[in-house]
Amino acid sequence: MSKGYFGVHGGQFVPETLMNAIIELEEAYNTYKDDPAFNEELTYLLNEYAGRPSRLYYARHMSEDLGGAKIYLKREDLNHTGAHKINNVLGQCLLAKKMGKKRVIAETGAGQHGVATATAAALMGLECEIFMGEEDIIRQALNVYKMRLLGATVNSVTTGTATLKDAVSQTMREWTNRVSDTHYVLGSVMGPHPFPTIVRDFQAVISKEIKEQILQMEGRLPDAVLACVGGGSNAIGAFYHFIDDPDVALIGLEAAGEGADTDRTAATLTVGKMGIFHGMKSYFCQDDYGQIDPVYSISAGLDYPGIGPEHAYLKDAGRAQYYPVTDEEAVRAFEYLSKMEGIIPAIESAHALSYAMELAPKMGPDQIIVVNLSGRGDKDCVSIAKYRGESINE
Amino acid sequence: MSNIDKVFARGKAFIPFITVGDPDIETTEKLVYALEEAGSDLIELGIPFSDPTAEGPVIMGASERALQNSICTDDVFDLVQRIRKNTDIPLAFMTYANVIFSYSIERFAQRAQQAKIDAVIIPDIPFEESEEFEQIFSEFGVDFISLIAPTSRDRVKMIAQEAKGFLYCVSSLGVTGVRSSFSSNLEDLIKTVKQVRPSLPCAIGFGISNPQQAHEMAAISDGAIVGSAIVELVEQYGRDCVSKVKEFASSMKESVS
Numbered sequence: 018m019s020k021g022y023f024g025v026h027g028g029q030f031v032p033e034t035l036m037n038a039i040i041e042l043e044e045a046y047n048t049y050k051d052d053p054a055f056n057e058e059l060t061y062l063l064n065e066y067a068g069r070p071s072r073l074y075y076a077r078h079m080s081e082d083l084g085g086a087k088i089y090l091k092r093e094d095l096n097h098t099g100a101h102k103i104n105n106v107l108g109q110c111l112l113a114k115k116m117g118k119k120r121v122i123a124e125t126g127a128g129q130h131g132v133a134t135a136t137a138a139a140l141m142g143l144e145c146e147i148f149m150g151e152e153d154i155i156r157q158a159l160n161v162y163k164m165r166l167l168g169a170t171v172n173s174v175t176t177g178t179a180t181l182k183d184a185v186s187q188t189m190r191e192w193t194n195r196v197s198d199t200h201y202v203l204g205s206v207m208g209p210h211p212f213p214t215i216v217r218d219f220q221a222v223i224s225k226e227i228k229e230q231i232l233q234m235e236g237r238l239p240d241a242v243l244a245c246v247g248g249g250s251n252a253i254g255a256f257y258h259f260i261d262d263p264d265v266a267l268i269g270l271e272a273a274g275e276g277a278d279t280d281r282t283a284a285t286l287t288v289g290k291m292g293i294f295h296g297m298k299s300y301f302c303q304d305d306y307g308q309i310d311p312v313y314s315i316s317a318g319l320d321y322p323g324i325g326p327e328h329a330y331l332k333d334a335g336r337a338q339y340y341p342v343t344d345e346e347a348v349r350a351f352e353y354l355s356k357m358e359g360i361i362p363a364i365e366s367a368h369a370l371s372y373a374m375e376l377a378p379k380m381g382p383d384q385i386i387v388v389n390l391s392g393r394g395d396k397d398c399v400s401i402a403k404y405r406g407e408s409i410n411e
Numbered sequence: 412m413s414n415i416d417k418v419f420a421r422g423k424a425f426i427p428f429i430t431v432g433d434p435d436i437e438t439t440e441k442l443v444y445a446l447e448e449a450g451s452d453l454i455e456l457g458i459p460f461s462d463p464t465a466e467g468p469v470i471m472g473a474s475e476r477a478l479q480n481s482i483c484t485d486d487v488f489d490l491v492q493r494i495r496k497n498t499d500i501p502l503a504f505m506t507y508a509n510v511i512f513s514y515s516i517e518r519f520a521q522r523a524q525q526a527k528i529d530a531v532i533i534p535d536i537p538f539e540e541s542e543e544f545e546q547i548f549s550e551f552g553v554d555f556i557s558l559i560a561p562t563s564r565d566r567v568k569m570i571a572q573e574a575k576g577f578l579y580c581v582s583s584l585g586v587t588g589v590r591s592s593f594s595s596n597l598e599d600l601i602k603t604v605k606q607v608r609p610s611l612p613c614a615i616g617f618g619i620s621n622p623q624q625a626h627e628m629a630a631i632s633d634g635a636i637v638g639s640a641i642v643e644l645v646e647q648y649g650r651d652c653v654s655k656v657k658e659f660a661s662s663m664k665e666s667v668s
Contacts, residue, residue, distance in 0.1 A: 019539050030508055030535045032465045033570075034560040034581060176471060177462060186464045193465070194585040196562060293508040293535070294462065306483045307513030308461040 021210020024333055025291075026299045026326035029209040034193045042200070043211040045116045050218065055115065062107045063222065066140065067097040069104075071223075073230035073387070078357045079374075086240065086380035088373055090360070090390045091227055091255065100363065100392030101220060101251040102133035106202055108219035110137040113200035120144040120195075123202040124188040126153055126181035126247070127318035127365065128160025129392055130204030135169035137202075145169040148188045151179040153317045156400055178311040181247075181321045185295055205248025206325035209296030213325050220254025227387055228258050235385060241266040241376065244389040245368040246339060247283070247319035249328040251391035256337060266338070268376075269328060270368040272314030273341030283312035284341035285324045286332055294322075299329040315344040315404060318365040318392075342368040348404055350374060351394060363392030364401065414501045414529045415453070415554055415576040419612035424452040424634030425625070425664040426614055427641050428505060429656075430473035431456050432482030434649045436490055441653045442645070447500045449660035455532065455636065458487050458506035465534040467588025469639040472646060484514050491526040503530035503556065508544075516547045524551040530576045532556045538570050549575065559604070560584075561594035571604045577612040578604055580632060582619065588639045590618035598631050622666035629667040637663055 020043075021027045029039060049055040063069040072092040080088045093101040106123075113121055121143050125131030131147040138145035147164050151173045154161050164171050177183040185208075192201045203212045206220070224242070231239055242259055244252035246269035259265040275281035277288055282302075289300040294309060302310040302322040314320045331337035347364055350371035355361045362370060366389070373388045380386070394401075402409045418424050427446050431439050439456075446454050459477035463470065491502065504523065511519045511533065523531065531553055536544055538557065545555040554576030559567050561583060571578060580600060582593040593615075594600075601613050615628040616636030625635040644659060645652045 019542070028540050029537060030540055031537060032534050032560070032581075033537050033558045033566075034562050034584060036537050036539070036566060037562050037564060176468075177475075182462065186462050189464050190467075190586045196584065291512075293512050295464070296535075301509070303509065303513060305513070306485075307509040307511075308478060309509070 021214065023327045023330035026297065026329040027210055027213060028298050029296065030293050030298065031209045031296045032193060035196065038192070038196045039209055039211065041116070045112060046211055046215050049112060049115055055111065059108055059111055062111070063104065067103045067107060068095060069222065070226045071095050073227060073234065076358050079354065080377065082357060083374060083377040085377040085382065086384040086386045087382070088377055089231065089239070089385065089387045091223060091387055093223065093251065093389060093391050094360070094362065094366070094393035098129070098133045098136050099395070100129040100133065101223060101254060102130045102204060103136065104222055104254065105204065105216050105219040105250060106130070106133040106137040109200065109202045109215065110141050110143060113143065113202070114141055116200065118143070118198055118200040120199045121202045122146045122148065122188055122191055122199055123204060124181065124184035125149050125204065126184065126320055127316065127396065128153065128157040128164070129318060131169070131171070132160050132163050132167070134202045135164040135167035138169065139167045147171045148174050148184045148191065150181060150184050151175045153180055156317050157396060160396055181317065182309065205250040206253045206327060207248040207295060207297060207323060213297070213327055216250050217253045217257060217327060220250050221257040223251070223254035223389060224256060224258035227255065231385065231387065238262055238265050239385040239387045240380065241268055242387045242389070243268045243270065243369045243373055245319060245365045245391060246271045246324060246328060247321045247365065248323070249325035251389055253325065253327055255389035260336060267331065267336065268372065269337055269339040270342045270372045271339055272316055272319035272368060273343045274313040274315070276343055277341040281313040282341070283314040283320050283322065285322060286339040287341045297326050299326045300324055315347065315400065316364040316368065318363070319368065340372060342371045346371040348401055351397070351401055360390070361394035362390055363394050364397040366391045413554065413576070418452045418501050419577060419633050421452065423629040423667045424614060425450065425667040426453045426455060426634055426636040427451050427660055428455040428457060428636065428638035429641060429645065430459055430470065430477050431487045431490060432459060432477030432480050433473040433642070433645055434476060435480055436482065436486060438650050438653065440490060440494060442656055443494050444498065445653050445657040446660050447498055449657045450664035451500070451660060452634070453501040453503060455503045455505045456487070456491070458484060458504055458510055460507040460510050463507060465586055467586040467639060469642050469646070470587050473642045484510060488522045488526055491528065495527055501529045503532055504528055505532040508533055508535045511544070516544055520547045520551040520553055523553050528553055530554040530556050532579060534558060538566065559600060561596055561600065563600070567600060567603045568607050571607045571611060574608065574611055577614055577633070579636070580613050580615045582615050582617040582628065587617050589620040593618065593628070601632055622662050625663045626666040635667050
């Protein structure tokens with residue numbers, strides 16, 4: 018009877034008011050996912066509107082400087098709206114249109130998913146409301162402006178820690194308020210079934226392309242694929258088509274904030290334990306009594322106390338490894354890639370780059386690392402400058 | 412006959428809700444006795460959760476205040492054990508899945524049984540996920556309460572068929588909190604339930620905030636659940652809320668009967 022489990026993780030832990038909505042969503046998705054017309058329309062949008070396929074770039078300077086494995090960057094930062102988020106929102110908004118929905122709502126942390134959703138809503142003529150933590154609205158003022166420019170309403174969430182987790186809770190509340198004409202465009206591989214599966218499938222285009230591109234360029238599969246993990250959508254997208262290739266190491270990097278051994282961290286798989294929250298059974302940062310911990314990371318996009326159920330399963334199964342990366346390490350990688358390759362990465366993606374910097378020298382020159390560069394870093398410049406003690410005007 | 416059955420056998424039920432530890436644990440204890448004296452038939456005790464996704468701002472605020480007082484699940488059980496020395500009034504816990512799951516469902520159910528808790532209401536566990544919880548609570552003689560909502564449609568029969576204790580009928584879309592109108596299909600919803608399970612009591616909750624509404628809701632069901640309106644009084648009057656709550660509860664009980 019229960020659905021959407023990855024091992025012991027997943028499920029559908031939502032109030033009864035939403036059950037028929039997620040059942041209808043699953044039915045619609047099952048109808049359209051194999052529908053040639055739907056897929057043709059989606060592929061057209063991904064290619065002509067969002068600019069796919071994204072490039073797989075050999076980072077020569079970085080590879081030579083680190084001395085070791087060859088490092089390739091999957092350039093999701095070059096997508097329209099500057100991150101991988103557009104892959105999922107184009108799919109979900111198209112699905113919402115097919116289901117006859119008039120309005121979309123979404124949570125956002127860094128603002129990337131909010132901007133992407135507002136973009137797709139503008140494109141497809143859907144009404145759009147975004148829920149964003151008050152703290153994140155301050156950290157990501159430019160993205161807030163963009164969402165409004167794109168015609169969306171941005172609602173400030175002031176409850177709890179006023180960050181991503183509270184934005185998710187508030188969007189769920191709003192969905193129970195107005196469900197019949199509204200689709201919730203969940204931004205990551207989390208929440209109740211069918212979201213973790215739908216979002217994964219829409220993001221799996223990343224690993225599908227990586228595989229084709231690396232086979233063409235190197236004639237072989239990579240030794241490791243690295244991606245940052247908050248909820249886990251860019252990571253699952255980068256991992257998915259390699260899950261059945263046991264020789265490809267899959268490595269997720271989570272935000273340790275000021276350190277996984279401090280209480281200023283968001284390293285869910287390092288410090289969390291099993292729980293039930295936001296519609297799913299998975300790992301969560303929580304206290305002994307199941308109260309969800311306030312989490313922290315310099316990266317608003319990774320500042321989340323849980324992780325998608327499929328990642329929890331991949332960890333349990335030993336198929337993927339997850340390591341914490343601190344603010345300081347991520348900021349160093351942010352600066353390093355900018356200078357070394359002329360690419361300013363999102364601070365989220367910089368967590369994955371940081372681990373690549375550590376891993377590459379331990380590997381041989383005949384080995385290959387692919388890093389999913391999930392987004393670009395323009396949005397982070399002000400806060401990283403501030404982190405380094407420099408004050409700049411936007 | 413279980414305690415819950417007895418509640419509804421007496422007539423239309425008035426079921427108030429308070430959050431344990433708001434404004435503090437001593438006041439919660441006094442509130443339970445006051446609510447009993449006001450004629451409440453069953454009292455719902457909310458165990459605070461950091462991120463209550465089915466609650467509106469009022470009950471969210473109560474949870475936050477309770478957690479600021481460092482109220483934890485063990486404190487709640489200790490309180491109920493104290494209360495049980497003074498009263499046998501039927502009690503139900505209302506909380507979120509993670510509070511129970513993290514405590515261990517079995518340990519929670521066992522302590523609930525020891526404290527003579529009659530039922531448990533967990534809004535983020537729908538029918539499809541209920542088995543793991545329902546089975547354990549049933550082993551310990553605690554009714555796992557099912558919810559139906561105006562959006563349940565074809566699910567109503569399936570849920571009613573398996574329901575224990577009473578059925579919690581959500582009055583309208585959205586989260587908890589005071590509202591001026593309710594879903595127009597509530598009567599049909601309850602009619603459907605009664606076709607499947609004529610003897611299953613149905614109580615309506617979410618947003619019932621004045622005697623008129625309580626009267627109307629109890630007229631089409633077996634009882635009215637009142638949360639936010641009481642919690643608002645607790646918020647407004649703090650430790651001095653007991654007499655205000657008692658007065659309000661008496662008027663609500665009267666309009667339900």
